[in-house]
Amino acid sequence: MAELSDEQKRDFEAAAFRRLVEHLRERGDVQNIDLMNLAGFCRNCLSNWYREAAEAEGVALSKDESREIIYGMPYAEWQALNQTEASDAKKAEFEARRPRDH
Numbered sequence: 001m002a003e004l005s006d007e008q009k010r011d012f013e014a015a016a017f018r019r020l021v022e023h024l025r026e027r028g029d030v031q032n033i034d035l036m037n038l039a040g041f042c043r044n045c046l047s048n049w050y051r052e053a054a055e056a057e058g059v060a061l062s063k064d065e066s067r068e069i070i071y072g073m074p075y076a077e078w079q080a081l082n083q084t085e086a087s088d089a090k091k092a093e094f095e096a097r098r099p100r101d102h
Contacts, residue, residue, distance in 0.1 A: 021046070025072045028082035037093045046070050 004012070024030070024043055032042035044067065051066035067075040086094075 021070055021072075024070075028078070031082075031084060031086065031090075033086045033090050033094055036099075037090060037097060040097070040099060043067075043070050 024046075032044060035042040036045075047063070047066040047070040050069060051061045051063065054061045054066070061069075064075065071078040
């Protein structure tokens with residue numbers, strides 16, 4: 001494997017993150033509860049991690065600001081355009097698999 005500098009690693013990680021965010025923006029049909037049930041994280045988790053990283057560097061971001069960065073629009077707008085009511089089965093699965101911090 002090629003030896004990568006810390007700067008290269010950071011740049012490649014940032015590019016992969018941007019691609020993931022763009023992919024999730026394109027896939028509004030994929031509900032957050034589906035992501036949580038399958039992978040244990042969702043768009044809101046990404047926005048929380050983004051906000052935490054900013055705060056670690058002394059940059060204050062609100063929950064709404066970090067969500068808009070991830071969703072590409074205000075969260076309420078994304079919900080109105082994309083969010084559907086989760087089935088009872090999906091809600092039960094979420095409750096059974098819910099991470100401790102959710």
